[in-house]
Amino acid sequence: MAGMTKLYAFPPSVKGGAVDPTANQMLQHDRLVLDLTTGAGALEDDTAVAHNMNVPTATGTDGSPEVHITCTTNGTVLTGLNVVYTDANTVTIQKAVKGANTAASFRVVIKRPYSVGK
Numbered sequence: 001m002a003g004m005t006k007l008y009a010f011p012p013s014v015k016g017g018a019v020d021p022t023a024n025q026m027l028q029h030d031r032l033v034l035d036l037t038t039g040a041g042a043l044e045d046d047t048a049v050a051h052n053m054n055v056p057t058a059t060g061t062d063g064s065p066e067v068h069i070t071c072t073t074n075g076t077v078l079t080g081l082n083v084v085y086t087d088a089n090t091v092t093i094q095k096a097v098k099g100a101n102t103a104a105s106f107r108v109v110i111k112r113p114y115s116v117g118k
Contacts, residue, residue: 004036023089036106055089070106076101081094
């Protein structure tokens with residue numbers, strides 16, 4: 001199998017691509033927005049997303065970064081996503097239910113802690 005398909009929507013420097021932003025690209029931005037697409041029996045492996053925001057902890061215990069997930073399409077078998085706080089610059093996204101009829105798409109927003117918005 002393979003990881004989920006990533007398509008970045010924000011920041012502009014990575015919009016429309018599948019490559020994680022660099023720390024330099026994230027300096028002036030408060031969030032990272034991407035779409036994740038999973039298949040049914042394919043594209044289901046854990047997927048690392050490097051947000052490169054250098055948050056204070058690697059565990060998410062202080063609420064950073066904030067990760068918001070919205071399901072945009074789903075197969076006949078509902079699934080969701082789990083978030084693992086990997087390190088200060090990366091989260092790993094896991095598909096909760098795998099297998100037949102679980103194809104889905106999600107909008108994921110990873111936000112810098114205590115951001116006002118830019």
